[in-house]
Amino acid sequence: MSTSSAPATGVAGADPAARARVLTDAATNGDRRALARLLTAVENRTPIAEAALRVLYPKAGRAHIVGITGAPGAGKSTLVAVLIAEARRAGRAVGVVAVDPSSPITGGALLGDRVRMQAHAADADVFIRSMASRGHAGGLAATSAAAAAVLDACDFDLVLIETVGTGQSEVEVAAAADTTVVLEAPEMGDEIQAIKAGLLEVADIVVVNKGDRPGAQRTASQLRAMLVAVARVGAADRGHHGATEGSVVPPSILTTRGRPRPKQPEVLITTATSGDGIPELLAALNRHRGLGREGPGAAARLARAQAQVWSILAERTRASLAESHRRAGTTAILQAVADHELDPFAAADRLLATLRE
Amino acid sequence: MTDRPIKVLIAKPGLDGHDRGAKVLARGLRDEGFEVVYTGLRQTPEMVTTAALQEDVDVVGLSILSGAHMTLVPRVCRLLQETGLTDVMVVIGGIIPDVDADELRSIGVAGIFGPGTTIAEVAEFLRANVRARD
Numbered sequence: 001m002s003t004s005s006a007p008a009t010g011v012a013g014a015d016p017a018a019r020a021r022v023l024t025d026a027a028t029n030g031d032r033r034a035l036a037r038l039l040t041a042v043e044n045r046t047p048i049a050e051a052a053l054r055v056l057y058p059k060a061g062r063a064h065i066v067g068i069t070g071a072p073g074a075g076k077s078t079l080v081a082v083l084i085a086e087a088r089r090a091g092r093a094v095g096v097v098a099v100d101p102s103s104p105i106t107g108g109a110l111l112g113d114r115v116r117m118q119a120h121a122a123d124a125d126v127f128i129r130s131m132a133s134r135g136h137a138g139g140l141a142a143t144s145a146a147a148a149a150v151l152d153a154c155d156f157d158l159v160l161i162e163t164v165g166t167g168q169s170e171v172e173v174a175a176a177a178d179t180t181v182v183l184e185a186p187e188m189g190d191e192i193q194a195i196k197a198g199l200l201e202v203a204d205i206v207v208v209n210k211g212d213r214p215g216a217q218r219t220a221s222q223l224r225a226m227l228v229a230v231a232r233v234g235a236a237d238r239g240h241h242g243a244t245e246g247s248v249v250p251p252s253i254l255t256t257r258g259r260p261r262p263k264q265p266e267v268l269i270t271t272a273t274s275g276d277g278i279p280e281l282l283a284a285l286n287r288h289r290g291l292g293r294e295g296p297g298a299a300a301r302l303a304r305a306q307a308q309v310w311s312i313l314a315e316r317t318r319a320s321l322a323e324s325h326r327r328a329g330t331t332a333i334l335q336a337v338a339d340h341e342l343d344p345f346a347a348a349d350r351l352l353a354t355l356r357e
Numbered sequence: 358m359t360d361r362p363i364k365v366l367i368a369k370p371g372l373d374g375h376d377r378g379a380k381v382l383a384r385g386l387r388d389e390g391f392e393v394v395y396t397g398l399r400q401t402p403e404m405v406t407t408a409a410l411q412e413d414v415d416v417v418g419l420s421i422l423s424g425a426h427m428t429l430v431p432r433v434c435r436l437l438q439e440t441g442l443t444d445v446m447v448v449i450g451g452i453i454p455d456v457d458a459d460e461l462r463s464i465g466v467a468g469i470f471g472p473g474t475t476i477a478e479v480a481e482f483l484r485a486n487v488r489a490r491d
């Protein structure tokens with residue numbers, strides 16, 4: 001990965017808070033280059049991003065954040081493009097965060113979602129940003145939530161987050177949105193079926209895209225039937241987690257499953273290539289947003305808050321344990337676990353205790 | 358962050374009918390560890406500039422086979438300058454005669470890659486020449 005790294009930042013030594021203030025002032029006044037720079041800082045998790053979010057977070061919280069996920073090729077990017085057009089007709093400014101996976105081996109990524117959205121390039125009220133997932137496990141939801149907050153604070157009223165629904169962290173991104181749309185295409189084959197149930201669990205709205213293809217109606221009916229079963233399984237699942245409240249439930253589980261879902265998400269049919277069904281989809285999004293302040297909306301905001309705070313907490317804990325005066329002790333405890341002299345739970349307790357000293 | 362991958366925009370301005378070469382380059386650079394934003398065919402200089410701005414890329418790579426490089430590339434360079442993207446490196450790929458290459462270099466094109474350039478060579482050039490920024 002280091003082979004293709006950008007050189008160390010030139011003015012990194014400059015006061016991050018001052019630099020953040022310049023960027024946030026400019027970005028909230030419509031400077032798109034400053035906005036782009038802030039999003040880079042968020043992606044790179046720099047001190048500038050932290051300082052900027054302290055300023056911007058209180059200004060955010062007004063946008064409707066919509067996660068769009070589904071198998072590769074289902075038509076997510078094409079759908080995002082026509083959804084942008086529909087929202088623009090209603091006079092809304094639209095921000096897009098399109099996440100594609102990074103290669104775990106080279107660290108590289110091919111970010112190709114933008115190809116389908118370039119028609120909106122000239123529109124100053126549309127801002128499209130591609131992001132590589134960069135393999136920060138669990139942190140991806142935090143990073144994209146922070147990116148959405150930056151767009152939100154810069155007055156983008158609708159923020160669409162596209163992720164490929166194949167990995168747990170990508171699903172978590174979509175699940176941390178106010179409204180999660182899961183896209184399916186007709187007849188996508190058995191291997192897709194396997195990930196379907198897990199994906200459907202986070203859906204607020206299910207869209208069968210490629211409505212022009214044979215089998216779209218049938219797929220929609222099948223999904224409606226499946227969703228009844230998922231609603232039941234989901235309820236049982238939540239009961240289980242409720243019972244283990246306060247124990248070792250990792251944040252990923254809290255963020256994706258600790259959230260009430262509609263008993264039966266709406267199933268819509270769209271044809272992204274022609275725009276058929278898109279006004280109906282935007283209407284469904286608006287209805288779900290209207291469920292708003294309590295109910296699913298409140299739970300979604302809590303899930304997003306958790307994703308962000310948990311991730312920062314984990315990062316800060318790790319950083320504190322690696323501070324020079326603790327590093328030797330931390331290493332010794334980790335080594336004891338490696339040697340099976342200490343179990344990992346006892347190790348974690350000891351490390352937490354060293355933080356309190 | 359020092360281990361941030363270099364971010365490259367690959368665009369195909371002008372009226373070329375296919376983008377096979379550009380796609381091969383995009384995939385190749387991904388495999389070399391770059392984050393590659395691919396924007397596709399028939400990009401106007403304005404579209405390229407907006408994408409470079411929104412994506413906050415380190416490098417803009419233009420693939421041009423149509424022979425229109427002497428009109429398209431200077432327009433992209435000028436728009437990038439006017440937009441304040443002065444620290445974005447511009448490189449181009451295509452069949453560029455030597456006289457044109459000299460002129461393009463003089464307006465700020467950092468690298469010109471003719472047919473036969475390997476992806477590893479492009480990757481090496483970018484790693485060696487992308488400038489530091491915050």
Ligand SMILES: Nc1nc2c(ncn2[C@@H]2O[C@H](COP(=O)(O)OP(=O)(O)O)[C@@H](O)[C@H]2O)c(=O)[nH]1
Pocket residue numbers: 070071072073074075076077078079113116209210211212213270271272273274
């Ligand atoms: N027939 C048909 N093709 C579509 C539709 N929506 C998208 N596609 C095509 O499906 C392919 C994948 O689309 P894309 O938006 O990139 O999918 P993504 O990977 O989910 O983002 C492209 O060739 C699109 O043109 C649709 O409604 N009908």
Ligand SMILES: [Mg+2]
Pocket residue numbers: 076077078112113162
């Ligand atoms: Mg896509």
